[in-house]
Amino acid sequence: MTARESTQPITPTVEPYDDGEIGDRSDVDHADVVVVGAGLAGLTAAVTAARGGAQVVLVDARADRGGRARSEAVEGFSINHGAHALYLAGPGTAVLKGLGIAPAGRLPRQSGFGWWIEGRRVPLRSLSAVGGVDGARALRRLVLPRRRREGAAGRSMSDWLDDNVPDGGRRLAEMLVRTTCYVADLSDLDAGEALDQIARGARGVRYLHGGWQSLVVGLEQVARDSGVSFVTDKAEGVRCGEGDEGGVLVELRGGRTLAAASVVLAVGGPAHAESLLSGASPQVSAWAAAADPILAACLDVAVTGSPRRSPSTTYGLGQPVYAVDHARTARVAPDGGAMWHALFYEPDRWPEVDHRAVLESMLDECHPGWRGRTAAVVFRKRSVVAHDRVRPVADSDRPTVEVPDLDGVYVAGDWLTGHGMLADAPVTSGADAGRAATAWSVRRAARHRSGTTSLPSGSSAPASPDGSGGGKLSA
Ligand SMILES: Cc1cc2nc3c(=O)[nH]c(=O)nc-3n(C[C@H](O)[C@H](O)[C@H](O)COP(=O)(O)OP(=O)(O)OC[C@H]3O[C@@H](n4cnc5c(N)ncnc54)[C@H](O)[C@@H]3O)c2cc1C
Known part of the structure; x- marks a missing residue:
């Protein structure tokens, strides 16, 4: 242990x-x-x-x-409950800003990316892995704003992909949806909402110093x-x-x-x-x-004494997995430490798989030797990411x-x-x-x-975007 x-x-x-x-x-x-x-x-x-x-x-x-x-504090690590990224263009972030809250952090490091394909880590530069030209087309279609949402709302994401993304780019498209929406079953996900979420992701996320705490x-x-x-x-x-x-x-x-x-x-x-x-x-x-809740199997591992050039992020292609070291970007670990979050999306849809073993094998490739240098290991088999999904x-x-x-x-x-x-x-x-x-x-x-019994109409509390302003409540 x-x-x-x-x-x-x-x-x-x-x-x-x-x-x-x-x-x-x-x-x-x-x-x-x-x-x-x-x-x-x-x-x-x-x-x-x-x-x-x-x-x-x-x-x-x-x-x-x-x-x-x-986030849990252990030996200088801030351990989030699974990989957490703040979507900078998200409507929630705007609300928080209106309340005066803009937590410090950084955009993810733009290096050390790779793919996880059939149980192996492949460097990002391997474009054939993501469908070559088809992959580039899929990316353009999903990320570029032009007419993106037209006719998408109310349709399932899998239908939308059938009509808009070439077969060769499908794995890349599914990976993008999973990473931003945490959903692996695209047949019950609203395409309009999913495309909006991908667009928000493309505008930037922040990993927070000190974790989400x-x-x-x-x-x-x-x-x-x-x-x-x-x-x-x-x-x-x-x-x-x-x-x-x-x-x-x-x-x-x-x-x-x-x-x-x-x-x-x-x-x-x-x-x-x-x-x-x-x-x-x-x-x-x-x-x-x-x-219909969205679940994820989460393996959060705080590692002391990380090798300098370990990868930062690994995206599953054809397999619903993801692993990221937040310490490469944000202040969530003591000097030299790594803070790994590995995820298996919607594990109940693959009941025959040993989800923990898959996530551990990802860390074996990303961070050899991690097993002997852990400050904390937290595995949650069925973590609730959201209690319902945005259905079409x-x-x-x-x-x-x-x-x-x-x-x-x-x-x-x-x-x-x-x-x-x-x-x-x-x-x-x-x-x-x-x-x-x-x-x-x-x-x-x-x-x-x-002293009336019916509620007067139009006497609601003033609602300003930052939630300020007040009605008189004491009777
Ligand atoms: C693995 C994982 C990864 C995620 N990644 C991201 C991400 O990258 N980006 C992002 O934006 N979001 C992410 N999320 C989602 C985000 O964490 C949640 O949307 C958010 O924390 C949910 O907040 P909540 O207040 O709705 O619910 P909760 O956080 O569940 O809060 C409910 C509260 O109610 C209290 N409570 C319950 N019952 C009672 C009771 N009877 N009496 C008193 N108190 C009670 C509980 O103690 C708890 O404090 C992720 C979530 C998970 C699990």
């Missing part, structure tokens, strides 16, 4: 999180908005609501917040500065129409109950939200039943942050598929949910003041 080793699977079940320790408890029992879950979605929702003038309580089962965006710490600080109260406890149930004036009650494991005008459920996937609501929303139950359906059929059949209940997370891909979805849906929850609270407070 190496210094730290975990083979704990993370599966898309209802309760994948550790039980919370009760500590760091705020005294607030009443709030305008309670946000449950302090991953990227919940943190963004809480900041947006607080800046909109709401009194906000943010509850997470864990004292170390950030959810899957957390720097993003989490930045958001947490902004939340505190905005007046958000933090509670470390596990929410066990949410009841609607029962608080003061028919608001929302959030029951915590520690025995405490939080009363609020509205709640944002940012607890991971729709099944987690459904479980908290005990099935009270048929719509959330329907979203949970329809969700009409926008009107996608989940919305408003839960239409429950007043004052909002949702945010990676499964809100109309909000971009990867971390863009939790961040943008978090901002939308935070704004909507605040607007609901303002309207409810106005109703309370006027």
